[in-house]
Amino acid sequence: MSNHEVLEGGHKLPLVEDFYTIQGEGFHTGKPAYFIRLGGCDVGCAWCDAKYTWNPRMYPPTPIEEIVERAVACAAQSIVITGGEPLLYPLEILTKSLKERGLAIFLETSGSHPFSGIFDWVCLSPKRKSAPLEGAYAHADELKVVIQSEEDLLWAEECAAKVGEKCLLFLQPEWSVAEEIMPLLVEYAKRNPQWSISIQAHKYMRIP
Numbered sequence: 001m002s003n004h005e006v007l008e009g010g011h012k013l014p015l016v017e018d019f020y021t022i023q024g025e026g027f028h029t030g031k032p033a034y035f036i037r038l039g040g041c042d043v044g045c046a047w048c049d050a051k052y053t054w055n056p057r058m059y060p061p062t063p064i065e066e067i068v069e070r071a072v073a074c075a076a077q078s079i080v081i082t083g084g085e086p087l088l089y090p091l092e093i094l095t096k097s098l099k100e101r102g103l104a105i106f107l108e109t110s111g112s113h114p115f116s117g118i119f120d121w122v123c124l125s126p127k128r129k130s131a132p133l134e135g136a137y138a139h140a141d142e143l144k145v146v147i148q149s150e151e152d153l154l155w156a157e158e159c160a161a162k163v164g165e166k167c168l169l170f171l172q173p174e175w176s177v178a179e180e181i182m183p184l185l186v187e188y189a190k191r192n193p194q195w196s197i198s199i200q201a202h203k204y205m206r207i208p
């Protein structure tokens, strides 16, 4: 996406894909939702499931009206805006337009870019490589920390200390080590019951 388009203030966004599915992670697991996936991410997690999204230039700047019309054409009551990192872009126009159509709007973000848009639910998934901006924590309804090794639990606690009191806390095993690390997470959550465990249920359901 060119600077010009970013300066258009979010009238167009680099759309990677949009699809109706069942949410697979975190608090809303199991609920149907329409996903809008935007291109571009500069965080670079080694285990990223969506590496194909990283370069936003590969995806056409798509007018908001087109994205919204496609979303409202399906039965979904909830929209998940994900990426890549959606907060690379100003999201006011997209979220306001979806809201006007009566849809609930959820965000999946690493919090590493300035917050924009109106959301009913924000899932903050902080990444150590590119930590959330300090302002991001207050927006989180749900903190979902991917755990690859034991030391990630310290990072999870560091982030948990910054979110609001009502924010739900989830530890999610990184998929490639999920089997090995699960016993550790189970014991950790039992000892620290403010934490719940999130598993990537969509992978078991074989859906996107």
Ligand code: SF4
Residues within 6 Å of the ligand: 041, 042, 043, 044, 045, 047, 048, 049, 050, 051, 083, 084, 085, 110, 127
């Ligand atoms: S922040 Fe998300 S999209 Fe970006 S590299 Fe990490 S997992 Fe992938």
